[in-house]
Structures are given as C-alpha cells and as structure tokens.
Amino acid sequence: MNWHEEPEMPRAEEIIATQASVLPHHEVQKPPRNKNRYLEAQYRLLRHEGTELLRRSVQEFRQDPGMAESSDTAVYTNVVVHGYLVSRIGMLCRIGFCPSRTDKRIRWNQSPRLTPGTIVALSPADDKFQNICLIANVVQRDLVGRLEPDLAAGEHPSTPPRIDIAWADPKHDAILDPDTELVMVEARNGYYESVRHAMRGLQEWSQYPSRFERYLIDGAKEACAPQYLRDFNHTMDLSSILTDDTSTACTVNVVRDGMPAADLTSLDPSQLNSLQHVLTSELAIVQGPPGTGKTFTSVSALKVLLSNLDGKHPIVIAAQTNHALDQILLLCAQATKAEFVRLGRRSQNEFISARTVFNLKQRSQKSYAGKEFGRIESLRKTHAKELKDLIDECFPDGLLKPSELLANGVITQAQHDSLDPDLEDDPFLPWLNDSIEQRPPHRFEPVSDIFEDVDSDVHDARRRMVDDDEKDRLSGQYIPILESYTGRVDLEILKRKNQLRSRMGGVLRKYQDLWDVPRHFRGAVYRCLRDQYVELKTKHFRALLEENAQLAENGRSCRARVDAEVIKEFNIPIVGCTATGLTKYRKLIENLQPRVLLVEEAAETREANITSALFPSLEQVILVGDHMQLAPHTDLRELGDHPYNLRVSLFERMINLGAGHAILNVQRRMSPEIRLILEPFYPTLQDHESVLARTPAPGMCHASYFFCHKWPESQTQWKSSINLTEARMIAGFVRYLVQNGTDASKVTILTFYQGQRGVILRELSKDAVLNNLSPLRRYNVCTVDGYQGEENDVVILSLVRSPRNTAPYNVGFLDNQNRVVVALSRARRGFYIFGNYRNLVHSAKSKAVWGPPTLVLRDQDRCHSRLPLTCKRHGEVVEVRNPQDWEMLHGGCRRKCEARLECGHVCQLLCHPCAAECDYVPKAPSNVRVGHIGLYEFLGSENQTRDEAVPAAVGDAAQDLISMYGGDEVIPNDDAVASDVSSGGASPDTCNPPDASDGTGSRTSPKASQSDRGSVEEEDLLSAVNSPSAPNSHESSNVNGGGRLSASRGIERAGQHWSKWDLRDYDMKMRQELKQGPRVAGMIVKETFREVQVRDDCQRKVVKVHRSTNVHQTNPSPDMAVTSRPTPSPVRVPAVLSSAAKDNLIDFSDAPASGPIRPLAVEGPYASSGYGGMTLLEEEDVRSEVSDLIRL
Known part of the structure; x- marks a missing residue:
C-alpha cells in the first residue's frame, strides 16, 4: 500500500504476518535529496516500531495458544463485549476479560498493562489468530467500576476487569454479539501512541512544500535570516537583555553590528x-x-x-x-x-x-457553541438512539420477537404463523418450554493472592501521555448489552458451534411448523435463529460505527478551530x-x-x-x-x-x-574536579568563576571518587539488573553524608536500571538512623534516563553490572556514551561512582566510553576499593570497604568524640559530627561530684513471670509494653559479638550465663514463640524497655534500617550479665512521639547502683554493688513529685539499663575515687511521659538536689 494512504491504526495483515516487513534505510551521513523517499523512510520505521512488538507477541501466541504470560506478552481470555459508550471521540466498545494466564494478581492502579494508547490484538477463542485478527486501541481504563468491581454500587466481587476500546477498523472488525468469546494479546513493551500522531503528521507534510526542505532534504549548511528579521531590515531592539534598568532602547542591526558587550548583559x-x-x-x-x-x-x-x-x-x-x-x-x-x-x-x-x-x-465572554457544534452534537445523539434501538432489538429482556425474525428473513412466514399469535410478548416461550436457560453472569476469580511486580516508570511515562482534555471527552451515554435468556444446548454440542449451526439450519429447512421440531433440538434451533439475526444486524451496526467515527473526526477538527480562536481572543x-x-x-x-x-x-x-x-x-x-x-x-x-x-x-x-x-x-554547575571527568567529551568546556571555590561535600576527602568492588549482580523478574550489596553500600554512604550535614534532598542516587532503583529505595527506607535524620524520607533515586536536565549537590552513581568471576565481562546499557555523559555531569559538589571497575574498562563494548573518564580518576588517585572519608572533628581519614564498615561509624571517625560539654565533662560518644548529639550532663553545684551510674529493674511479685510482672508494675495502660524479646534476658559478655535482630524493633543478642567450669556462654536464640511474646501490636512498644536510650545517650545509634542491632557490649556484675547499647536516634523519635502523644501510666522502678573507683588513667573499677531500699514511682500527673514507698519483693526479671550507665557505667576523671552513692528523685512533666530521672551523687557532698532526665 502507498504510504500516504496507510490508515492511522495498524491493519490486521501487519499484525498477523509471520515475517516482519522489509524496512527502508534512513541515511544520516549525507542529505537524502528526495523528500518523498526521506519521509517514507521515517514513516515506515515509525510504523514498524509501533506494530512489531505486538506482531511478535501474536506469533508467540499462535505457536502456543495455551501459553502462560511471558515477559514480552500478556494474554487475556474470556473476552466478551459488555456494551458501547457513545462519546465525543467515537463509539467505544466496553469489554470484560480475565487475566487468567498470569500466576499473580495485578495491581491495576500501578500496572502499565492496557494503558490508554496501547494497541491490542483480538481473535475468536476458537480461531486463536489462525485466520482472524482484530485490532483495537485501548482508550479508557478507569479503576473503580472498570478494572476493579465497584462494590459500593452493588457489583459482585468477582466481576471481571473491563476497559473501553476503539476498533481500528469498525467497518469490518466491530463485535456486537456478547456470545462471541475472544482472546486478547498485548505486547508488554512498546507504545503505539508515541508514534501514531507523528506518522499522520509526516503524511500531511508530504502534501505541501516547506522553506526548511533546503536544510533537511538538500543539506544546505548556511542558514538564511528568518523572514521576520528580513522584514525588520535586520534590526531588533535588544534592551530586554541589558542588565541596566535605566538603559534606553537598544536597536541594532544584529547581522551587521552584532550583540552588546557581555558586561552589559547577564550572558557570557x-x-x-x-x-x-x-x-x-x-x-x-x-x-x-x-x-x-x-x-x-x-x-x-x-x-x-x-x-x-x-x-x-x-x-x-x-x-x-x-x-x-x-x-x-x-x-x-x-x-x-x-x-x-x-x-x-x-x-x-x-x-x-x-x-x-x-x-x-471559562474566562471568555464569547460563546463558541456554534452551528457546527450543534449539528455534530445532534448527530451524535441520533447515533446513540439508533445504537440503543438496535441493541434492544437484538438483545431484549426476554426472548426475540418472531416478527423481527420474519422482517429480516431469518424465518419464513409459515414458521412465523406456526407460533401462538396470542402471546405477543414472548411467543417463543411456550415453544421452548424447558429448553430455555438464563445467561450466566461473566465472572473472574484471581488465581493467586500474590501481586505481580510493576515497572512504575513505564506506567508513569505512558500515563503522562494521556491528556486530561481527552478524559473530558470520554463521557457519554453507555448502552449495555443485556441478554437475559437463550436456548439451552448441551455443552459438548455448543463447543462444536459451526457443526451445530449447519445442522440446525437443516432442521429449520425441514420444518415449516416450528412445533414439529423435536423438543431436544429447540434450544439449539433458537440459538441458531438468534445468531443469524444478530449477524444481520451487525452489518447495520458496523456501518453506524463507521459513520460515527467520521463524525468524531469532524468534531476534533471543529474543536481545534475553536480552541485556536480562544487563544487568539x-x-x-x-x-x-x-x-x-x-x-x-x-x-x-x-x-x-x-x-x-x-x-x-x-x-x-x-x-x-x-x-x-x-x-x-x-x-x-x-x-x-x-x-x-x-x-x-x-x-x-x-x-x-x-x-x-x-x-x-x-x-x-x-x-x-x-x-x-x-x-x-x-559551565556553572560542577566543581572543577568533577568537570575534569568530562574533559574527554568536552575538551573546550570552561569553568565559570562561581564554581572555582566550591568545596566537596562535608565529611569527604574528594569531590569525586570511584569506589571499586567485585560484588556480583543479579536480576529481577522484569530482567532488570540489580546489585544488592552495592545498594547497601550506597545506603550506608547516604546515611554518612546526612550525618555530616548534607540534607537528604541534596543527594541524588542515579542508576541505569529500574530494578536497582527499587532496591536502593528499599535499603534507604529501612535505615532507622537515616529515617530519623530525614523523617520525610524524600530520597532522590532516579534512573539516568529520567534525570537529564537535573542536577544536585551530591550525585551517587550505581553502576550495578558486575558478573561473577567465571562470567565474561558484560556492561549492558553502560556502553552507551550518551547515558554516560548524563550520569557524569549531574553533580555540583560531590560525584561518587560505585561499581566494578574491571568489568567497566575491560568490556569490549564499554572500554572506549569509560576508559578516558576513569583514567582521569586514576591519574588523581581517586579510584580504589576503599572509600576515604574525612572526620570533621578530628581531621582523620577513615576508609570504608564494605557495607558492614558503616555500622562502626556514627558519621565521624573511630575515636571518641571528646567534645567539652557545658557541664565540664568530655563527651564519650563515638565520634560524631553534630555537636547537638553530644552527651548532655546537667551542671552540678561546684562542690558536688557527679558519678553518672544507675540501673533499673521492673518489680513484681515473687511468682510472676516477666510478661506478668511488667504490666503489674506499670499498670494497665502499659499493656502495650510487652517485650518483643521473649523469655528472661541474659546478656552477652564484653567479648560476645552481637548478631542480627529481626526487623520491627531492636533487641539484644543473648547468651547463657558463663558456666563455672569454663566461663564461656553458649548462644541462645533471642526469639520466642508468639504465645511467649504477646501480640504483634504489643511487640513494638516495649522496644523502649528492652532497648533503653536516653536524651543524653553516649553513643550514636547502631541500629540499621531493618531493626538490626550492630553491636552490644556486656557488663558483668554480681554474677549476672547486663547489656547496654545505644539507640539515640531511635530514642529521639520516641521522645517526640511521647511528647505529642497521650500520657502513659506511671512506672515503678527499683534502683541498682554501685560503688566505683577511678584510677589515675581514668579507668573504672567496680568496688561493690548497692541495692536501694527506695522504690520510685513516676506518676501520670506532671505536677506530682516522685514518691517513695516500701519495696515489694523483687522478681528475677530483665534489668533495663538507664542511659546514664554507659560503657561499663560511665564515670569521668573528676569523679570521686570511692564512696557510697545515693539517688535523688526527679519532679516535673517527664515523670508522666515515660521518663524517670535522677543524678547519683556522693552522699557526703550532697548539698542540693540535681535532676537529670533519664529515659527508661
């Protein structure tokens, strides 16, 4: 077919073809010289791109009609017509279908399946594309009431998904009969809408000459001045670009005189x-x-x-x-x-x-509803009425009328007269008698409760191409096809539909008196009559659809003229x-x-x-x-x-x-160090003075770096490459940057793969420390293709590709120079690459692309398997080699913080960059020595278990505080290594108490059965009890995103092992929640403290343990002081270490050498908010009460 005459939508022959068409070449090394050949090549290539993937999917189905869905092909069965929507863009067919060939449920609100603009191929279920192929365009796929049942409107939960389609060739393809079961095939890649309108534009441009043909077709190199400039005699007013507001009009001959001096404008x-x-x-x-x-x-x-x-x-x-x-x-x-x-x-x-x-x-004072619009709307209503009448005739509430069959030549006059004329409503009813049946509803039950993964970027990209204006034109009159009754036929006979029709045709020719037809044939005979009648009406129906399609096209042209008039107005x-x-x-x-x-x-x-x-x-x-x-x-x-x-x-x-x-x-974006990486691609690119003083991101030695690794890649079900270890390394790096003061919004993570984007987002979202620092969790994780034109202070590039040792080098998309340039040029202050360097530079596909920029990094010693960091406080360089190394850092180096506090002490936290995180100790009177020690136990009766004792001691309001750590708690020694803890909260690892014979402890699981641990809702809240942390905690959080506790140090005392760890970031979040939330019941605690000696080297030694006879109760009311009452019998329950007891119970160099210590109670609002507090002082030096807030 001549390309000028090709229809806008694909033809069935294109999709059902067994071989792809031969394509013309598109010459780019020299001018095409021939306009028609140039445009035809563009057109043929676009049409092939829009249809080829669907053709391949149809061929895949033809070869295996029973196939399950593949990564390339989606199959929908039990496709039937439900009705027609008469809208301003044409008559749309509403079909129901069953996605039964997938083994997972579909998230229709996220899935890119059947996006408007997608073309699909349909075929009768008994043909399976062997001879018949129908093409349609998906027009509308609303969620509630279409793809998902509208339960509020009374729809059955098993109502199948429905969409609205437009037949590509309504004159030959449109289906009217709801008994026609179809199968539908969709290519899961490709999008016809992206090429459809360009093809039509190419056809139209071929019809008229253009001044631009001399450049596009003939290859002219020097451009003429535009016609408007020639009309101005080459003079233009350039005052709009001058920076001096007082400047008068600056009219110059832009061809002869050139432009104003650069210093008079804001342009370089x-x-x-x-x-x-x-x-x-x-x-x-x-x-x-x-x-x-x-x-x-x-x-x-x-x-x-x-x-x-x-x-x-x-x-x-x-x-x-x-x-x-x-x-x-x-x-x-x-x-x-x-x-x-x-x-x-x-x-x-x-x-x-x-x-x-x-x-x-809406703002216009004019009325644009002219005569042409009125005529189009009137014809549309006429078409809607004709369609409704036709559907009502073919599919009445009851049975067909013999008079309609006679009028359309389906039955003879004698057959018509043989039926009872007195039964005007349903003359067929007594004749059929028990050979009548009600049509079953169309139903679909999902085969699985597991949802399929979705490529959200594909869905978003396609959705963005669907105009909201188009949605406004999709409203209209919906005409359902409701056929209530039909003739009963044996299922096995019904499967042989063609044979049935031929045989029943012979029966009708034999019997002119329908009452002579044997009873067991009557259901089948009625179906045969009904099918013939619907076929005859389908011809008129298709002609109506074609006429309406032309009306819709006229409406589009009319709206285009009206919209242009509005803009001109x-x-x-x-x-x-x-x-x-x-x-x-x-x-x-x-x-x-x-x-x-x-x-x-x-x-x-x-x-x-x-x-x-x-x-x-x-x-x-x-x-x-x-x-x-x-x-x-x-x-x-x-x-x-x-x-x-x-x-x-x-x-x-x-x-x-x-x-x-x-x-x-x-360039005004990149620091010079980053710009150097791009020099192989842009040798003449210069730095603007504004970027010369740009420093690296806080905490970093360099503004750019390539971290090399050999961690192997894997794949998602969408065949997208991922590298989990690399993603974890990057998540730890983002946490480090944020800890050092870089806002999370100022960091962008780029990757070439959509699958890796999802993995990185998951790793970031489960990092508790990072989420505390960035509670909004607005992380910028993008694909390279989606980030062109964007920039950020810090950009991290995840290369992903890293074959296993025995596999050949393979870089996938990474060999594309255009993508590489985009990835390398987005950062302002810091650019950091994570990937397999050897794979990158040894792959034949990528060596030429990646070799030059990585050579720049190597020459400057910025390409290693270790990532150097700079401690802001101490100036030390720390090297990180794997994701586990991040757990040993709190944003600084591995030294103690040692910042001088207001109280005069030195912060003993592991080095951290933020001064606000330093341990806070209230300033005591000058004659008071502060010891900072204390332990707390929940109290209960002798026979209570821990799970019984805690609620009993704390009160009914604390029922939520059931520990997520089951069983009595026995804590590991100092040399014990903490293991992972399940997500959902942090709990310590455990070991049995040291045996007297060898002094070692054997590991036991920190897990308990659900019955031992209480309900799921109860588990989360007592993480504050089993994982105490205080406002003045001495160590940064060791909890990673999955609730993983990275370190736990034991404190041996009185034959028992106590655990201490720090969850400061988690604690800060909990404190905010407690301040904002309802008040909780008071808590009863028993003090356990000990006498300490401090040697000259500031090391501490436990002298003996003291147990207080005082029990302090925090009260729900903020204005009530802490009270004391007689001590109940203690129960062996897990001790909870206060935040003041840090690192073997922290003491400082100015603490006393020895002496008894007693507690002081705290008053105020924290007593009712889950906070108790005390500062433990030397007894003989107490002159006044000093309060310290300590979180339980």
Whole structure:
C-alpha cells in the first residue's frame, strides 16, 4: 500500500504476518535529496516500531495458544463485549476479560498493562489468530467500576476487569454479539501512541512544500535570516537583555553590528554568540554542554523575540518531557511576564495548570457553541438512539420477537404463523418450554493472592501521555448489552458451534411448523435463529460505527478551530506543548499560524516529531540541546542503530552534516574536579568563576571518587539488573553524608536500571538512623534516563553490572556514551561512582566510553576499593570497604568524640559530627561530684513471670509494653559479638550465663514463640524497655534500617550479665512521639547502683554493688513529685539499663575515687511521659538536689 494512504491504526495483515516487513534505510551521513523517499523512510520505521512488538507477541501466541504470560506478552481470555459508550471521540466498545494466564494478581492502579494508547490484538477463542485478527486501541481504563468491581454500587466481587476500546477498523472488525468469546494479546513493551500522531503528521507534510526542505532534504549548511528579521531590515531592539534598568532602547542591526558587550548583559560571551545565531538563522541550532545555561539562553532569545514580534502569531515552545516544558514556561513567564497556554495534560504546577485552553474558555465572554457544534452534537445523539434501538432489538429482556425474525428473513412466514399469535410478548416461550436457560453472569476469580511486580516508570511515562482534555471527552451515554435468556444446548454440542449451526439450519429447512421440531433440538434451533439475526444486524451496526467515527473526526477538527480562536481572543503570545503534542495538536497549532518554533531538548527529540510539525506558517525553527547527552528513545533497539538510525535526532544529523550552529562553553554547575571527568567529551568546556571555590561535600576527602568492588549482580523478574550489596553500600554512604550535614534532598542516587532503583529505595527506607535524620524520607533515586536536565549537590552513581568471576565481562546499557555523559555531569559538589571497575574498562563494548573518564580518576588517585572519608572533628581519614564498615561509624571517625560539654565533662560518644548529639550532663553545684551510674529493674511479685510482672508494675495502660524479646534476658559478655535482630524493633543478642567450669556462654536464640511474646501490636512498644536510650545517650545509634542491632557490649556484675547499647536516634523519635502523644501510666522502678573507683588513667573499677531500699514511682500527673514507698519483693526479671550507665557505667576523671552513692528523685512533666530521672551523687557532698532526665 502507498504510504500516504496507510490508515492511522495498524491493519490486521501487519499484525498477523509471520515475517516482519522489509524496512527502508534512513541515511544520516549525507542529505537524502528526495523528500518523498526521506519521509517514507521515517514513516515506515515509525510504523514498524509501533506494530512489531505486538506482531511478535501474536506469533508467540499462535505457536502456543495455551501459553502462560511471558515477559514480552500478556494474554487475556474470556473476552466478551459488555456494551458501547457513545462519546465525543467515537463509539467505544466496553469489554470484560480475565487475566487468567498470569500466576499473580495485578495491581491495576500501578500496572502499565492496557494503558490508554496501547494497541491490542483480538481473535475468536476458537480461531486463536489462525485466520482472524482484530485490532483495537485501548482508550479508557478507569479503576473503580472498570478494572476493579465497584462494590459500593452493588457489583459482585468477582466481576471481571473491563476497559473501553476503539476498533481500528469498525467497518469490518466491530463485535456486537456478547456470545462471541475472544482472546486478547498485548505486547508488554512498546507504545503505539508515541508514534501514531507523528506518522499522520509526516503524511500531511508530504502534501505541501516547506522553506526548511533546503536544510533537511538538500543539506544546505548556511542558514538564511528568518523572514521576520528580513522584514525588520535586520534590526531588533535588544534592551530586554541589558542588565541596566535605566538603559534606553537598544536597536541594532544584529547581522551587521552584532550583540552588546557581555558586561552589559547577564550572558557570557558564548551565550551572546549563541543568541546572535538564534536571531539571525532560519534554522538555528545551539549546542549546550551540561551546566552551560541552555534554558537561560533560550529564555533570553524569547525575551528578544517577544519584545520585537507583533504577538499575532504565537511562538510555540516544545520540549521532550513535561518537566522540561514546565521549567522553561515558568522561567519565561518570570523573565518576560508574558502569558502562555499549555496544551495537553494538566501540569502538577498550579501556576501552569491554570493556563489551559479549558480555563481560557471559562474566562471568555464569547460563546463558541456554534452551528457546527450543534449539528455534530445532534448527530451524535441520533447515533446513540439508533445504537440503543438496535441493541434492544437484538438483545431484549426476554426472548426475540418472531416478527423481527420474519422482517429480516431469518424465518419464513409459515414458521412465523406456526407460533401462538396470542402471546405477543414472548411467543417463543411456550415453544421452548424447558429448553430455555438464563445467561450466566461473566465472572473472574484471581488465581493467586500474590501481586505481580510493576515497572512504575513505564506506567508513569505512558500515563503522562494521556491528556486530561481527552478524559473530558470520554463521557457519554453507555448502552449495555443485556441478554437475559437463550436456548439451552448441551455443552459438548455448543463447543462444536459451526457443526451445530449447519445442522440446525437443516432442521429449520425441514420444518415449516416450528412445533414439529423435536423438543431436544429447540434450544439449539433458537440459538441458531438468534445468531443469524444478530449477524444481520451487525452489518447495520458496523456501518453506524463507521459513520460515527467520521463524525468524531469532524468534531476534533471543529474543536481545534475553536480552541485556536480562544487563544487568539486572549492574544496569547506563547503556546507550550511536548514534542508528542506538536503532532497530536497539529490541527490546533496550524490554525494559530505560528511563525517561530523553539524545541528544548531537541537532541533527545525524534526527527519525525519535528519534521511532522513544520507547519506552513513557520518562519524559524530553533533547536536547543546537546547530542552528547541522551538521544531519542526507541522501543526496538535495532531501529536505533545503523542503517535505520532512529536514535539520531534532527539536531545531531544537521550538526554532523556541517550545518551552522553555536556552542555554549562556560559551565556553572560542577566543581572543577568533577568537570575534569568530562574533559574527554568536552575538551573546550570552561569553568565559570562561581564554581572555582566550591568545596566537596562535608565529611569527604574528594569531590569525586570511584569506589571499586567485585560484588556480583543479579536480576529481577522484569530482567532488570540489580546489585544488592552495592545498594547497601550506597545506603550506608547516604546515611554518612546526612550525618555530616548534607540534607537528604541534596543527594541524588542515579542508576541505569529500574530494578536497582527499587532496591536502593528499599535499603534507604529501612535505615532507622537515616529515617530519623530525614523523617520525610524524600530520597532522590532516579534512573539516568529520567534525570537529564537535573542536577544536585551530591550525585551517587550505581553502576550495578558486575558478573561473577567465571562470567565474561558484560556492561549492558553502560556502553552507551550518551547515558554516560548524563550520569557524569549531574553533580555540583560531590560525584561518587560505585561499581566494578574491571568489568567497566575491560568490556569490549564499554572500554572506549569509560576508559578516558576513569583514567582521569586514576591519574588523581581517586579510584580504589576503599572509600576515604574525612572526620570533621578530628581531621582523620577513615576508609570504608564494605557495607558492614558503616555500622562502626556514627558519621565521624573511630575515636571518641571528646567534645567539652557545658557541664565540664568530655563527651564519650563515638565520634560524631553534630555537636547537638553530644552527651548532655546537667551542671552540678561546684562542690558536688557527679558519678553518672544507675540501673533499673521492673518489680513484681515473687511468682510472676516477666510478661506478668511488667504490666503489674506499670499498670494497665502499659499493656502495650510487652517485650518483643521473649523469655528472661541474659546478656552477652564484653567479648560476645552481637548478631542480627529481626526487623520491627531492636533487641539484644543473648547468651547463657558463663558456666563455672569454663566461663564461656553458649548462644541462645533471642526469639520466642508468639504465645511467649504477646501480640504483634504489643511487640513494638516495649522496644523502649528492652532497648533503653536516653536524651543524653553516649553513643550514636547502631541500629540499621531493618531493626538490626550492630553491636552490644556486656557488663558483668554480681554474677549476672547486663547489656547496654545505644539507640539515640531511635530514642529521639520516641521522645517526640511521647511528647505529642497521650500520657502513659506511671512506672515503678527499683534502683541498682554501685560503688566505683577511678584510677589515675581514668579507668573504672567496680568496688561493690548497692541495692536501694527506695522504690520510685513516676506518676501520670506532671505536677506530682516522685514518691517513695516500701519495696515489694523483687522478681528475677530483665534489668533495663538507664542511659546514664554507659560503657561499663560511665564515670569521668573528676569523679570521686570511692564512696557510697545515693539517688535523688526527679519532679516535673517527664515523670508522666515515660521518663524517670535522677543524678547519683556522693552522699557526703550532697548539698542540693540535681535532676537529670533519664529515659527508661
């Protein structure tokens, strides 16, 4: 078929073909010279990309009709028609289906399956694509009441999923009969909507000449001045770019006189040169390396154009992504104060979302509902009535009317007259008698309770291409197909439908009196009559759908004209849309008659998206981008390479052919150390003075580093590569950066793989310390492809690929230079690579790409299997080699903090960078020596277990405080190594008490049965009891994201082993919750303290243990002081070490050599908030009460 005449939607022959079509080559090394051949090559390649993956999926199904779903193909069975929706975009068929070929449930709200714009192939269930293939386009897939049952509306829980589709060829393919069971196949990759509108635009551009053919087709290198500039005699007012507000108009001949001096503007010389190139070139091309201000230069050009052009013909701004489009529209609005309108989906930015055509219509004083709209709407209502009448006739509430069968030639006059004429409603009823049955409802039961994994990026990308404006046009009249009764037929006979129909046709020819038909044949005969009748009506039905499709097309053209009139009414000077929108809204934009088209991210935009949007009115095309960064995306990788070259943009092709262009060369993003890594790709790139003094991220020795490892990779079910150990290493690094003062929002983690992105997000989300420091958990983890145009202070690159020792070198996507350049150029202050260096530079595919930038790192000794860190407090360099090493650091080095506190003591925490985290000790009177020691036990009766004693001592309100650690607690020695603790809270490891014979302890599991541990809800709250931590804790948290306790030190005393550990970050969170939450019941505690001697070297020695006869009770009321009462009999229950008893019960050099110590009680609000407190002082030196808040 001639490519100009190809239909917009795929033909069945394309999808059912056993072999792919032969494709033309797209020449990029020389000009095509022939416009038709050039456009046809673009068209054929796009059409192949849009259809080939579905063709392959259909072939996969044809070869194995019983196949389960694969990673490439989705299969839906029991597909039946439920009804039709008459909307403004046409008559849509609502189908129900069963995703029975997958072994997992589908999260429809996240899944990219059946996204609007996807094409699907359908075939009768008994044909299975052997002869029949029907093509449809998914138009609508609402969640509640469609993909999921609307239980509130009374739908059955087993109601199958439903979607609305548009038949590609309604004249031949549309299905009316709900008894026709179909199978539906979807390609799980590829998206037809991304190429559909560009193909149509190419067909239209072939019909008229364009001034840009001399560049695109003939290869002209020097661009002429745009027509508007020739109309101005080459003079323009440039005052809009001058920085001096007092400057008068600056009108110059931009071709002859050039631009103002750079110091009079906010542009650097390369930006001024690029601006002059834009203003004087019909086809202007500006290359901007990373950080050089491409968008800023574009906005400067727009300022000049808006101040010189008359505004009657808007400037069209297009960008590859919605984010880039919103960014330039906002900057343009701020710089020029000009109004704009955005076409397509609503932006997430409120300022932009208010500037749509819909909102302009609301503000308009005119009425645009003219005669043409009225005629179209009237015809649509007529079509809806005809469709409803037709459906009611074919599928009545009861049985078919013999008169309708007679009128359509299905039965003879004699057969009609043989039925009882007195039964006007259902003459067939007595004849069928017990051969009638009610149609069963369409039901679907999921085969599994396990949900499938989803590729959320794919879903989001496709969803963003679905316009909100389109959704407004999908409302309409829904006409369900409800057939209540039919003839009963034996199931085995029904399976042989063709044989049944042939045989029943013979029965009808034999019997003119229907009462003579044998009873056991009557159900089958009725079905045969019904099928013939529906077939006859289907012809009229399909003609109605085709007529309505043409009406919908007329409506689209009418709306495009009206929308253009609305924009003109408000004299909107700027129209923004995505690169896809350029072709999708082609009719609207063409009606606006724009003179200038500016394309941001032009090097990432397909050539066809631009060439198909070269409207006849255009006088200038401005392309801004960087072909060294991301190239256009293709769903079929082979189409991106030679000889098809779909990954070569128009921007890159023109530069390679020698077209005139300007280059920006001063970067304002990266510190010089990071910029050096890019020097192999951008040898002329210079640093702006603003980046020269930029320092590395706090806590880091270098602004850039390559951490090398050999940890092996693996794969997800989506075949996406992941590296779990690398992800854990990166999560620990992010925690370290945040501990050193870098806000989590200032750190971005990039990876080339979507699977790794998910793994890293999970590792970050389960890091308790990090989540305390960044409670909002707004972590920036992105794929490289999704981060072009973005930047951040610190960027971490996860390379992932690392084959096992016996496997060959393999880098996957990492060999793509465009992606590499993007990844290397996003950071401002710190850029850190984590990956397998040997795999990267020894792979034949990636050696040429990665060799030069990694050589820069190696030459500067920044490429090792150890990551050097700099302690902010002590200046020491610490090296981290594996994820476990992060657990030994608290953001600093491995020394003690030793910061001098207000109380005069020295902080004994492990080194940490934040002074606010230092251990706080209240200032005591000058004649008081502070010892900082104390232990607490919950008290109960002699016969109570621990789980009984705690609630009894604390009160009913503390029932939630049931320990997640089961059984009596016996704590390991100093030399015991803590093991992992299950997620959900932190608990210590345990060992049995040392045996008298060998003094060693044997490990026992810290786990207990659910019955021993209490309910799940009870488990979490008593982590505060088993894992005490205080506001003045001496060590940073050793808890990682999964509730893992990394270290626990034992304290041996009186034949018992006590555990102490620090959960300060966790404790800080708990304190905030307690302050904000309801008050808890009082707690009864018994003190255990001991006499200590301090040697000259500040080491401590326990002299003897004291047990207090006082029991202190914290009270629910904040205004009640702590009281004392007689001590009940103690029970052997786990002791809870207070935060003051740190590191074998911390004492300081100014503590007394010896002496008895007694407690002082605390008063105030903390007594009712789960806090008790005391400072233990030398008895003979007590002159006044001193309070210290100690968290239980």
